[in-house]
Amino acid sequence: MASTEPAAEPPVAGSEAPDRPSDEAILQQQNQIRAEQAKVSEYVGQEENLGALKAEYENGNQNFVQKIGKLEERYRTFRRTRGDGNCFFRGFIYAYLEGLLQNSDLAEANRFMSVVQSWKAKLVEGGFQELVFEDAMELLLEQVKEVTKASDQFAQEKLLVNMRDDMVSNMIVMFLRLVTSCEVQRREDFFFPFILGMYDEPPATVELFCQRHVEPMGEESDHLHIVAVTEALQIPVRVVYLDSSGLPAGGGGGGAGALEASCHDFVPDSCPPGTAPRVHLLYRPGHYDILYAKSG
Amino acid sequence: MAVDLGRIQKELKEIERDTASGVTVHLKNNSLQHLTGYVPGPKDTPYEGGLFAVEINLDNGYPFVPPKMRFINKVWHPNVSSQSGAICLDILKDQWSPALTLKTALLSLQALLSSPQPDDPQDAVVAKQYISDHETYKKTAKYWTEAFANPNATAPEEKIAKIVEMGFDRAAAISALQEAGGDENAALEKLLG
Numbered sequence: 001m002a003s004t005e006p007a008a009e010p011p012v013a014g015s016e017a018p019d020r021p022s023d024e025a026i027l028q029q030q031n032q033i034r035a036e037q038a039k040v041s042e043y044v045g046q047e048e049n050l051g052a053l054k055a056e057y058e059n060g061n062q063n064f065v066q067k068i069g070k071l072e073e074r075y076r077t078f079r080r081t082r083g084d085g086n087c088f089f090r091g092f093i094y095a096y097l098e099g100l101l102q103n104s105d106l107a108e109a110n111r112f113m114s115v116v117q118s119w120k121a122k123l124v125e126g127g128f129q130e131l132v133f134e135d136a137m138e139l140l141l142e143q144v145k146e147v148t149k150a151s152d153q154f155a156q157e158k159l160l161v162n163m164r165d166d167m168v169s170n171m172i173v174m175f176l177r178l179v180t181s182c183e184v185q186r187r188e189d190f191f192f193p194f195i196l197g198m199y200d201e202p203p204a205t206v207e208l209f210c211q212r213h214v215e216p217m218g219e220e221s222d223h224l225h226i227v228a229v230t231e232a233l234q235i236p237v238r239v240v241y242l243d244s245s246g247l248p249a250g251g252g253g254g255g256a257g258a259l260e261a262s263c264h265d266f267v268p269d270s271c272p273p274g275t276a277p278r279v280h281l282l283y284r285p286g287h288y289d290i291l292y293a294k295s296g
Numbered sequence: 297m298a299v300d301l302g303r304i305q306k307e308l309k310e311i312e313r314d315t316a317s318g319v320t321v322h323l324k325n326n327s328l329q330h331l332t333g334y335v336p337g338p339k340d341t342p343y344e345g346g347l348f349a350v351e352i353n354l355d356n357g358y359p360f361v362p363p364k365m366r367f368i369n370k371v372w373h374p375n376v377s378s379q380s381g382a383i384c385l386d387i388l389k390d391q392w393s394p395a396l397t398l399k400t401a402l403l404s405l406q407a408l409l410s411s412p413q414p415d416d417p418q419d420a421v422v423a424k425q426y427i428s429d430h431e432t433y434k435k436t437a438k439y440w441t442e443a444f445a446n447p448n449a450t451a452p453e454e455k456i457a458k459i460v461e462m463g464f465d466r467a468a469a470i471s472a473l474q475e476a477g478g479d480e481n482a483a484l485e486k487l488l489g
Contacts, residue, residue: 024364026389131306132395167300170360174394181395215393217360
């Protein structure tokens with residue numbers, strides 16, 4: 001599982017409560033883990049053939065191999081994201097911006113920019129301080145303007161460079177987290193059942209959930225985050241769930257008995273049912289990467 | 297990663313404007329990454345009347361990583377190390393989010409002074425006393441507040457008044473005096489920058 005949290009806290013020398021490492025020690029360990037991950041993978045990797053994914057499982061669980069084989073019928077390539085707990089948000093926005101760029105979709109870009117701008121007032125109303133998100137919002141809008149200017153190789157490279165930049169990339173992830181949090185809190189009645197019973201002490205509220213599991217960087221995303229952000233920005237997303245389970249995917253009805261990764265479409269209320277997803281993500285327990293559908 | 301200086305500057309301006317919050321932040325050696333915060337002790341607690349200085353260091357990753365904060369004054373509190381001033385507070389660790397600011401963090405410290413969490417201690421000795429001998433805890437905390445966080449110890453009223461007369465803000469005068477260890481001229485030099 002890709003996690004930014006140390007599984008076990010290191011013991012710390014000292015005269016005080018011995019099971020409590022200092023803030024410094026915890027931060028230091030977190031930074032160390034981040035630095036190690038940064039060495040292994042970029043925030044957003046290069047496009048790779050699905051064969052590279054299959055190779056990971058060749059000597060392991062054959063259910064994965066079968067399912068990836070099936071995926072190859074519909075998907076061309078994939079792109080890894082760093083497993084730092086922000087992979088959903090980062091993969092989602094990268095794939096979306098890349099789609100705008102490749103399709104030179106000016107109408108969609110304009111729609112998206114006006115939705116993003118509409119969140120300014122909603123965030124302020126939701127109690128977020130402008131100084132916290134205004135620069136991040138500008139950065140996101142700049143990226144959109146940038147990708148609609150040209151759709152050549154250079155523009156594509158530039159998007160990759162920007163989304164690998166600590167500041168730009170994290171600011172945009174932060175903005176998406178705040179929008180997600182705000183959406184969840186604005187529609188408390190709808191989202192409360194999702195978190196009901198998550199913890200007793202203190203009792204679960206959507207506000208507390210957002211403070212603990214949506215707003216902090218590195219908190220992993222779940223069904224709830226995806227529903228909220230796709231709804232908030234009105235971007236349909238398909239998530240393909242790849243796990244080791246051995247049951248054939250229901251409803252597919254394809255090859256008899258063939259194992260197939262199940263998928264789930266997140267279609268915002270404003271889009272007609274069946275709207276084609278703009279972003280395809282591959283979920284493996286604990287992690288999201290980007291998928292590229294075959295054209296046609 | 298380059299630190300987001302723009303964000304820090306905006307935060308400092310906002311804290312300066314919002315005098316109602318009671319907390320203040322001042323630059324240390326003209327660096328935006330090394331600051332000193334001041335938190336007034338909350339009313340009806342053993343910390344009332346104290347002004348608590350907090351060392352604030354901002355890593356390059358701020359605001360994506362929490363600010364490093366510790367008390368400079370000695371504080372007798374279950375969630376503060378009586379030795380080092382290290383603070384046990386979730387938002388300074390894994391519960392930090394970039395939606396929070398230095399101001400909200402300092403206000404959270406003030407809230408922590410009001411409501412100690414002895415079940416999640418930083419200082420086991422203080423926590424034990426808090427639970428088993430609450431009266432002694434209160435007396436000790438009050439004594440430490442008077443001894444180590446008394447704004448008048450290094451910033452007596454007459455010195456503050458003199459600096460305020462010269463046109464400086466009262467809170468700034470107090471913190472400058474504290475930083476200068478009570479030396480009025482050194483404090484003035486700091487204020488005049």
